[in-house]
Amino acid sequence: MDRAPGLSVRFKLTLSYAGFLVLAGASVLALWSVLLMLFPDSVMIRATRGGIGGAFAPGRSNTQQAFGEVAAAVLVFLLVFGLVGGWILAGRMLAPLTRITDATRLAADGSLSHRIRLPGRTDEFRELADAFDAMLARLEAHVEDQRRFAANASHELRTPLAVSKALLEVARSDPKRDTGELIDRLHAVNTRAIDLTEALLLVSRAEQRSFTRERVDLSLLAEEATETLLPLAEKHGVTIETSGDITPTTGSPALLLQLTTNLVHNAIVHNLPEKGTVRVSTAVRPKSVLLTVENTGEKLLPQMASTLTEPFRRGTARIHTDHAGVGLGLAIVKTIADAHDATLTLTPRPGGGLLVAVELPAPTQE
Template sequence: MRSHGGHGGRGARGGLSARLKLALSYAGFLAVAGGLLLAVVWAFIFRYVPDNSQGLLGISPNRYLLVHMFAPAAAAAMAFLLVFGLLGGWLLAGRMLAPLARITDAARRAGSGSLSHRVGMTGRRDEFRELSDAFDSMLEQLESHVAEHRRFAANASHELRTPLAISRTLLDVARRDPARDRGEVIERLHAVNARAIELTEALLLLGRGDRADFPREDVDLSLLAEEAAETLLPLAERRGIALDVTGGAARTRGSAELLLRLATNLVQNAVVHNLPAGGTVTVHTEEEDGGTSVLRVENTGRPLPPELVPTLTEPFQRGSARVRTDEHAGAGLGLAIVRSVVRAHGGALDLAPRPAGGLLVTVRLPRTP
């Protein structure tokens, strides 16, 4: 039967277990302490006892008699200390290492794929309790990330499957009906493929933002906001939306490409999810006290339920309560990409529904000194 470190005499790799090492350490400490005590007795007591036979009948106490009487008792005491140190050290080490055994068991379960198990250590807050709490916190975050990635993978598969299925259907129809207008089929295939490419690029961008391994440079959020607004101005004009950029410089350090995509996604969402006509979008940048650069995007629109707002940054959540058209329905990755980019830059993202309707999105990033 294989023994595990902390329980048996040898660890999984054939070396001494931590429990046996501690037990041997305790026994060795007691043996050394006993030896030092005997040395003190010899140095400060026996050396002053005369080594001759004086007194009545020549049997008065002397060094020879005391040594021969003391040596067996000292040897027995040393043996007792050694055995007591081994047994006591073994039991004490087992009690001290019991929390580590629980943490090791939780780690093995996590390694086998079970992330719902927790150590759940109670009692006095010591080093083992702190280690247990930190391990439980790590498992909780890991379980949350794994569940999020699984949900994202399932949604991504579904979203990518839809345009592929539509393309196959269009090709099947064109093959079975040669008299069908080929121009119409080609135009629909082009639109479906464009959507699939856009979705794939969004997924790649989302993954790139999550990795946070991009080169960084000094960036001014006000310039990116103006560029995003200039790019989306034709869309806003077609929808009758007034687009305004205000504020001053807001310097930060990061990826100019990712931060431009962040600003573009926020402005595009604000334009698309707005009133049918006569709406407004305000983009504002500034530097706050405390070393923070801020980008705010505020738009008009219908009132948003408070319980809907926290879900808007989840992948493939399109905010069904907001106004949009099929032309710009998107894949539901806009705010998910924004959250990913903000998190990769060490910033904070806040979404708040406006009382009069619409949404206020605030991005805070570390300011460049």
């Protein structure tokens, strides 16, 4: 925004300090002058006359003249003292604001790694600096996540496009090649590209929180997700167990169903080769509701579990299994959970597998 030039805050504070001192001094001197005129023969006035100067003590007019000269000198002194002292004090008081301004300019130029780290005890400036540092940290992490996400998404989208291009070039160079096999492979590649695009759109929609919140029962969503994925579980030899009472919360039914479906799908696909188990449960807590999806499987290190919600993150088992998805399953879960102000926790099970818990706020009482 273009603004007309004006006085600096430091100069305004300096004038304020000096003006206050001059006004206070003038008020005291004016009061004393009034007392001098109203009570010329009082003991304190006589003492003041003597204190001002013995040469002026005999006459009242001479005393008033001397008083006026002294008053003028005092006001000049207060003005100079107020300007110098106010300038120094204002500079010391506004020094933190200068550091905050410098950090803001660096952030505006794209440098998000700089922090103010204002020393000293808590006051208004330090609270502002700490809040600004926290904002920069979140913004830097968000920008880094977006860059990494964009790079990974570009890489993932480039793969099916490159495969499609190679298949078409092969078909063009060999017109007599069986088109049935080519069509099947192109269909599979195109389906993967569409799934990836839809997943990216879902992530974007959840991040923007562009959805209407409604009252939702998590237990019903868990039942719907397990029923939908039951054929896939039977194909993998996985048994699904569900439990839980009515679990009300508020949010987008479609997004929360997607969250539950992704968790159950992930638990089925990344399970034991045979006789695996998936347990889906819901519970009500005093101020929240809980959805847990637990599955058997290979042992996971805590470091590995903490990275599974990153976009396109795949472990070894994720690469060689079918229905592996597009690498956004748990990333979508995390995005939807964040959009609903929920807490997502991934905990490796001691015997192998993963326990995923999503804690959502309980609905407010109306």
